[in-house]
Amino acid sequence: MAETWCWLWVLFCVASWSLVSGQTKEEIQVPENQSVNLPCKAKAGVGTPSRLEWKFQGSSGTAFVYYEGQLTESYKNRADFHPNELYLKSVTRKDTGQYTCQVVGDINSGLRENTIDLVVQVPPSKPKAHVPSSVTIGNRAVLTCLETDGSPRPTFKWYRNDILMPVDPKTNTLFKNSSYTLDSSTGVLTFEPATSFDVGDYACEADNSIGASQKSEAVHLEPSEVNVGGIVAAVVLLLIVFGLAAFGIWFAYSRGFFSKRRDTSSKKVIYSQPSSRSDGEFKQTSSFLV
Numbered sequence: 001m002a003e004t005w006c007w008l009w010v011l012f013c014v015a016s017w018s019l020v021s022g023q024t025k026e027e028i029q030v031p032e033n034q035s036v037n038l039p040c041k042a043k044a045g046v047g048t049p050s051r052l053e054w055k056f057q058g059s060s061g062t063a064f065v066y067y068e069g070q071l072t073e074s075y076k077n078r079a080d081f082h083p084n085e086l087y088l089k090s091v092t093r094k095d096t097g098q099y100t101c102q103v104v105g106d107i108n109s110g111l112r113e114n115t116i117d118l119v120v121q122v123p124p125s126k127p128k129a130h131v132p133s134s135v136t137i138g139n140r141a142v143l144t145c146l147e148t149d150g151s152p153r154p155t156f157k158w159y160r161n162d163i164l165m166p167v168d169p170k171t172n173t174l175f176k177n178s179s180y181t182l183d184s185s186t187g188v189l190t191f192e193p194a195t196s197f198d199v200g201d202y203a204c205e206a207d208n209s210i211g212a213s214q215k216s217e218a219v220h221l222e223p224s225e226v227n228v229g230g231i232v233a234a235v236v237l238l239l240i241v242f243g244l245a246a247f248g249i250w251f252a253y254s255r256g257f258f259s260k261r262r263d264t265s266s267k268k269v270i271y272s273q274p275s276s277r278s279d280g281e282f283k284q285t286s287s288f289l290v
């Protein structure tokens, strides 16, 4: 019994909240370069609203479409205002976004609004498959598919040597030696690890059901063994360089290139122990000094 009351209370709450806010949401799709009607459903039952505004929120920010009784500058030539709807004459991909009609009615109806998600349909352009220039067997290799026009966002497929790759490699004998994951919503193909079985020409395809799907040029992937020869050569070269440097330093030292430094350190000895010098030399030095 208590539970029933609890549920009724929740239902009442939800129902009254949607009445107060008067919020509804819907999606409309329209091909690019065509016209579209965006209904202002919030206006229904309000009578003559004291205020009506259309707002747009797109990828580049928020702007008014209709404000203070008129269309704003950027919409004047490409939209028509009607009390119950907004008419866009020819939409471009930049018009994809959220349109909100906000209405202020009398005291009883309060503020109401409805939001429309407008998706301007654009077919995908030819995608670009990206394959890392150097892939080592046993390491991870990430292939990506770049496509920027498609709206709604396309999904992706990959081909190896023109054969469609299954999302799960274990389901096809041709790919069962490979170990990869394929994310069809982002187009990312990850080999983990890359093996010698993964050699081939890879191409990706973008499709959003608007117009024809588009396939990229194929890019060659050739995982290679770790370059042992290269590493050995580098180590040998490094040893030779060190050896030459060490020899150079020894040679310079033995030829007295560092003697200037030895002089300064032995000066002390000359002054503190003049007696160690021969008499003649001492006299010479003192006569010179006197």
Ligand SMILES: *[C@@H]1O[C@H](CO)[C@@H](O)[C@H](O)[C@H]1NC(C)=O
Residues within 6 Å of the ligand: 031, 032, 033, 121, 122, 123
């Ligand atoms: C819409 O028109 C523009 C300009 O004429 C053009 O570049 C674009 O490809 C068209 N869009 C579609 C989906 O046909």
Ligand SMILES: *[C@@H]1O[C@H](CO)[C@@H](O)[C@H](O)[C@H]1NC(C)=O
Residues within 6 Å of the ligand: 173, 174, 175, 176, 177, 197
């Ligand atoms: C998979 O690996 C096995 C064993 O190494 C080999 O015999 C077979 O030919 C490979 N299959 C493919 C499609 O490369």
